[in-house]
Amino acid sequence: MNIPSVFWIIPLASICALGMAWVFFRQMMKEEEGTARMKEIAGHVRRGAMAYLKQQYKVVTLVFIVLALIFAFMAYVLHVQNPWVPFAFLTGGFFSGLAGFFGMKTATYASARTANAARSGLDRGLKIAFRSGAVMGLVVVGLGLLDIALWFIVLSYFYSGDHMALVTITTTMLTFGMGASTQALFARVGGGIYTKAADVGADLVGKVEANIPEDDPRNPATIADNVGDNVGDVAGMGADLYESYCGSILSTAAIGATAFAINADMQLKAVIAPMIIAAVGIFLSLLGIYLVRTKEGATMKELLHSLSLGTNVAAVLIAIATFCILYLMQIENWVGVSFSVLSGLAAGVVIGQATEYYTSHSYKPTQKIAEASQTGPATVIIKGIGTGMISTMIPVVTISVAIMLSYLFANNFDLSMSAESISKGLYGIGIAAVGMLSTLGITLATDAYGPIADNAGGNAEMSELGEEVRQRTDALDALGNTTAATGKGFAIGSAALTALALLASYVEEIKIAMQRAVNEGQTFIDNAGNMFNPSTANMIDFMDFFQVNLMNPKVLVGAFIGGMAAFLFCGLTMGAVGRAAQTMVNEVRRQFSEIKGILEGKATPDYGRCVEISTRSAQREMVFPSLLAIIIPIVVGVLLGVGGVMGLLVGGLTTGFTLAVFMANSGGAWDNAKKMVEEGHFGGKGTECHKATIVGDTVGDPFKDTSGPSLNILIKLMSMVSIVMAGLTVACIKQ
Known part of the structure; x- marks a missing residue:
């Protein structure tokens, strides 16, 4: 198979992204880190973060080795697995972990430099923090596209001349998504437990009981809290969005290989089109990054506008560029497919704006939560939960409209529900996810x-830099709470579209597994008693063969299990945070009572003990919930078959999406309600209103930073595991 010349823009874009990430990193490192005290604190955080990540990677490596051996046994002994799967799985996990590592390394060097820059101005602090964040974004898209490009080149060489080459290549490439998803889930869950155990301990004892400020050096948990921000919100988030980015591109390519299989030339174009769009998105993201700047004394709305300018310009330009790309590639129905991409982009913007509205203290929902603090923590919690529930409406409606529009645009508004119409419509949904994530940089x-x-x-x-500097860093931090909530909304929105596209990819993988079984001598009999030939069957034929309809109890049971899995996962991770936080609270109380002079600033707390508690708790607690996400699809596939798995994935998607939006927005709103009170509203710091919002923020911490953001990985990981285990599911079909 000849790789077209336009393909080479993909590795070029990835190398460009990695090169610019290196440039931004070097620029940041040239900045002054500040006073000796600032350097000392940054060093504590950096060492703690690296020590934790090293320990986490040891645990995850062991899990990966075991899973890779299982896949190798399935491929080379049982012959129910593609022989490339063990290797693809390992590379997906490696690159995902690498993205998180580079991002966290940058963040641990950038924080003190941002604080030091804030001494001279708000714009300078914003620029250093944002450019350092851009390292994370560029590393993720750079490594993601590089991994995709390398696998496409290698597999094209080995499957050259095979009439099913592109179908086999794209479904094989999908399996490295499982490696990325597995790594991401461990990173998100482990990092989330780490950071929230420290955060809750620091807040409840330090701010509520001892009445000392946030991040006060007298608080023993404050270093662990700062370490946690890096391992959870940087390393975990980087691994998370790496797999979202790769998953959307690969699932769309896999659908394209099937939907356009009749025309070999068009099939190849449909496969590489999402990769090309993502590559152009990297160049436009770089342009947007250079547009971000602000002025001294900027309000929260002005700061939000500064960041929005860069993201919105990049989004508008990629929308225009998509029409040009698909026209020049002469994709069938290029106008309709371009509008599918536009649907995904528009959905991302709407979800982002809705998240900003419900979580920023510039708007009424969060202001009302802060106002509820006048009657105590109970009303703060009630109001926050209610706000989070209401906030799910706009994202759910938006993603539903985006799904319908992208489907209809891509198949020329063909409502016949023919196999060809469905396949092309699903391609539109997949490429809408690519559009949403095209400016991920x-x-x-x-x-x-x-x-x-x-x-x-x-x-x-x-470091006691003074009130003016703290006001600037508080403004940057409050902005970060809103952008983080917006990013989580974006991630879960793309997860919904990607997971839907993965459903179609699952059916295609079942088809390949059945063909492999037929070659091994197995036969399949349909419901009418006739022999079923998977090589000539289309998607509707497979749905009929496996009775994937709402009257099939296996499908309904699968859907219930999928919905339950989302709640079970959240319950387990929330419980893990609660147990770890209890240990942390007791340790901080012990130090306050036993180490004399801490609260007077005459003695140094034992920071290392708190870091150790968070590390040990995270390592112990992250394994079971993460493995559960892998085990459930396998068990459902063996016991309930393809219909049960389809129900599981649909139930997990719908419940997980809604629950994730609710948890992320509730947590973000509680956090910014606290920030609003700390800025002087309703009495300011140290008042009963402040303590009430701290309790709300403490409840919201695992909502927004542990359970909520892990759900979008859970949704896709269950899909990826189902795809990888399709051969085992087929082998269990009783004929």
């Missing part, structure tokens, strides 16, 4: 900026 920069700004504020407080 800058979108993720706005997200990764948040924990850097948060750590900068902590460094400023612990």
Whole structure:
């Protein structure tokens, strides 16, 4: 198979992204880190973060080795698996972990430099924090596209001349998404437990009981809290969005290989089109990054506008560029497919704006939560939960409209429900997810900026830089809370579209597994008693063969299990945070009572003990919930078959999407309600209103930083596991 010359823009864009990430990193490193005290604090955080990540990667490596051996056994002994799967799985996990590592390394060096820059001005602090966040964004898209390009080149060489080459290549490439998803889930869950155990302990004992400021050096948990921001919100988030980015591109390519299989030339174009759009998105993201700047004394709305300018310009330009790309590639129905991309982009913008409205204290929902603090923590919690529930309406309606529009645009509004119409419509849904994530380079920069700004504020407080500097870092931190919530909304929105596209990819993988079984001598009999030939069957034939309809109890049971899995996963991770936080609270109380002179500033707390508690708790608690996400699809596939798995994925998608939006928005709103009170509203710091919002923020911490953001990985990981285990599911079919 000849690779077209236009393909080479993909590795070129990835190398460009990685090169610019290196440039931004070097620029950041040239900045002054500040006073000796600032350097000391940054060093504590950096060492703690790297020590945790090293320990986490040891645990994850062990899990990966075991899973890779299982896949190798399935491929080379049972012959129910593609022989490339073990290797693809390992590379997906490796690159995902690498993206998180580079992002976190940058963040731990950037926070003190951001605090130091804030001493001379708000714009300078914003620029350093944002450019450092851009390293994370560019590394993710650069490594993601590089991994995709390399696998496409390698597999094209080995499958050259095969009439099913592109179908086999794209479905094989999908399996490295499972490696990325597995790594991401461990990173998100482990990092989330780490950071929230420290955060809750620091807030409840330090701010509520001891009445000392946030990030006060007298608080033993404050270093662990700052470490947690990096391992959870940077390393975890980087791995998370790496798999979202790759998953959307690969699932769309896999659908394209099937939907346009009749015409070999058009099939190849449909496969590489999402990769080309993502590559052009990298160049436009770089342009957007350079547009972000602000002025001294900027309000929250002005700061939000500064970041929005960069992301919105990149989004508008990629929308225009998509029409040009698909026209020049002469994609069938290029206008309709372009509008599908536009649907995804528009959905991302709407979800982002809705998230900003419900979580920023510039708007009424969060202001009302802060106002509820006048009657105590109970009303703060009630109001926050209610706001989070209401906030799900706009994202759910938006993603529903985007699904319908992208489907209809791509198949020329063909409502016949023929196999060809459905396949092309599903291609539209997949490429809409690509559109939503095409400017991830800058979108993720706005997200990764948040924990850097948060750590900068902590460094400023612990280094006693003065009220003016702290006001600037507080403004940057509050902006980061909103951008982080917006980023989580973006991630879960893309997860919904990607997971839907993965459903179609699952059917295609079942088809390949059945063909492999037929070659091994197995036969399949349909419901009418006739022999079923998977090589000539279309998607509707497969739905009929496996009775994937709402009257099939296996489908309904699968849907219930999928919905339950989302709640079970959240319950387990929330419980893990609660147990770890209890240990942390007891340790902080012990130090306050046993180490004399801490609260007077005459003795140094034992920071290392708190870091150790968070590390040990995260390592112990992250394994079971993460493995559960892998085990459930396998068990459902073996016991309930393809119909049960389809129900599981639909139930997990719908419940997980709504629950994730609710948790992310509730948590973000509680956090910014606290920030609003700390800025002087309703009495300001140290008042009963402040303590009430701290309790609300403490409840919201695992909502927005542990359970909520992990759900979008859960949705896609269950899909990826189902795809990888399709051969085992087929082998269990009783004929």
